[in-house]
Amino acid sequence: MSSEQYHTQKEADEIVLKGVAASPGIAIGTAVTLKKDGIVVEERKAEPVHDLERLQKSIDRSIYELEKIYRTAVDKLGQDKAAIFEAQLLMVSDPIFFSGVKTRIEAEKKNVEFIVSDEFSKQVRQLRKSDNELFRQRAYEIEDVKNRILRNLTEAHLKSKFEGKPIVVTSDLTPADAVLLSRNEVLGYVSDFGGARSHASILSRSLGIPAVVGLKDATKHVHDGMKVILDGYRGVVVFNPTEESVRNYTEKKEWCEQLDSELLSEASEAARTTDGRRVLVEANVELLEELPLLKPHGADGIGLFRTEPLIIDAESIPDEEMQFETFRKAVVEATPNPVVFRTFDIGGDKLFVGDHDEPNPFLGWRGIRMMLDRPDMLKEQFRAILRASVFGKCRIMYPMVASDEEVVRANALLEEAKASLSSAGVAFDRDIEVGVMIEIPSAALMSKEIARHVKFLSIGTNDLTQYLLAVDRTNELVANVFDEFHPSVIRTVKLIIDSGHGAGIRVAMCGEMAGNPLATVMLLGLGLDEFSAVSSMLPVLKKIIRGTNYKSARRFARQILKLDSADDIKRLLIGYLKTHFERIYHTTISEEYVE
Ligand code: PEP
Ligand code: MG
DSSP: OOOOOOEEOOSTTOEEEEOEEEEOOEEEEEEEEEOOOOOOOOOOBOOHHHHHHHHHHHHHHHHHHHHHHHHHHHHHHOHHHHHHHHHHHHHHTOHHHHHHHHHHHHHHOBOHHHHHHHHHHHHHHHHHTOOOHHHHHHHHHHHHHHHHHHHHHTTOOOOOOOSSSEEEEESOOOHHHHHHHTTSOOOEEEESSOOTTSHHHHHHHHHTOOEEEOOSSHHHHOOTTOEEEEETTTTEEEESOOHHHHHHHHHHHHHHHHHHHHHHHTTTSOEEOTTSOEEEEEEEEOSGGGGGGTTTTTOSSEEEEEOGGGOOSTTOOOOHHHHHHHHHHHHHHHTTSEEEEEOOOOSTTSOOOSSOOOSOGGGSSOHHHHHHHSHHHHHHHHHHHHHHGGGSEEEEEEOSOOSHHHHHHHHHHHHHHHHHHHHTTOOOOTTOEEEEEEOSHHHHHTHHHHHTTOSEEEEOHHHHHHHHHTOOTTOGGGTTTOOTTSHHHHHHHHHHHHHHHHTTOEEEEOSGGGGOTTTHHHHHHHTOOEEEEOGGGHHHHHHHHHTOOHHHHHHHHHHHHTOOOHHHHHHHHHHHHHHHOHHHHHHHSOGGGOO
């Protein structure tokens, strides 16, 4: 789904902005802007004794504030989700970091603001180098701590109490803002920066506060007291709406709320078609904070647990123990349903590890290729997964596989990991299932051969689309060419499903297409056995599957396979959803598909 922004000047002063749907729900209310003008830090000479005193005061005040935020987070969200503020508390009271700062203040006799800012910025720069949203997110958190200390040095406090029930509009919503501001009766959050997987967005979802982020310049269009409509389903914000827009959205809000509670109340029911075909609907997970969402959203397990977010940088690859602890938590939470752990998918747009520079990282050293070159790292990860397998049901999946040879080599290393555990007398599930992500065209074409070596295939449409269409999934210039509904993608999906079934194994999909309600009936008709998507979409997918006849879905899929243009395919899919699942069409379909 494109988060590309557009503005439309519908009537006199109504401004419609499109961003990223970060937390579902519709809010209609009045804007309050949370100004966060960049703190300007100048470099100047200063008296160390005085500045060291100011630094201590600022650290004390920051600790006090963060403890308050932490307590609120524990009360409202529980210990697990509050952990992020524990991490921030550790940062503001890190003796090693601040002894470095103090030494510099004394040695350089420069102002504390400059030294603090400089030291934090070094860390932030390092993390920002990553193209991975999660690592950039960590950079935001460090930046947030830096700003808190700088604000407290200048004694400029951010407003955190509001009258009435506002919609808060800000440049960037930090996790601390999301929690602290929720102590007011906030109706929604709107921000210029941020993505759907940022911590602030996850916390907004847990707090049940609708949010749209990544609007780029929302703060430029708004002033305090301006009327605002926020559509957290579609990622749309309307400033200064016309009466007609207010009427339409008020009606839509009622609809959506009704549909939401209906969907959640039946989320635990199995996804079985009207003629009895049962498919599994599972969750994609990358942060432990997402685990509490599994049960309320009716997840039949975790179909993709991305493990690379555990790596912060090349110097801190998590050891077996740390990985095991994380995996164990996921398995316990998902039990009795399975968790599919994908081995580290490093490289490409994800974290870069190594001291070389790649001109073409997407075609470079990434995924299973890198792990096969680092067998010890892969075996360590296998051991962590195997050890977690006694706490529930685990599966292992290899990413970025290009040929069956790689699968054979990875399987051999898995056997070595099993042998080392056995000889140490450590228990594990000896029948642990192994699967492969099919996301490279060569693997799709060889899926029959690959299927012979594994128990399941999982289609990664994000990379599959990128490589089939030769379009960089992160490049906005070609975002309009990236189309998972291209006939070549759909025909390849069919080929993979048929290969898997021919070999008598299950075929899942964990790319974004699996969570797009527009694709659900078609995928069902193509024979997909398991859908894995972001938790919030699972109740919608289940509703569609439960309302569909498998035989009709198969006919529908055959009809789609005959089409040779993405536009024709999308037209047919939109028509189908609109006719058969009108309320879902109106609430969950991304704006780019709305007619
Ligand atoms: C995919 O490529 O479709 C996929 C699910 O993997 P990722 O998005 O993590 O590359
Ligand atoms: Mg991928």
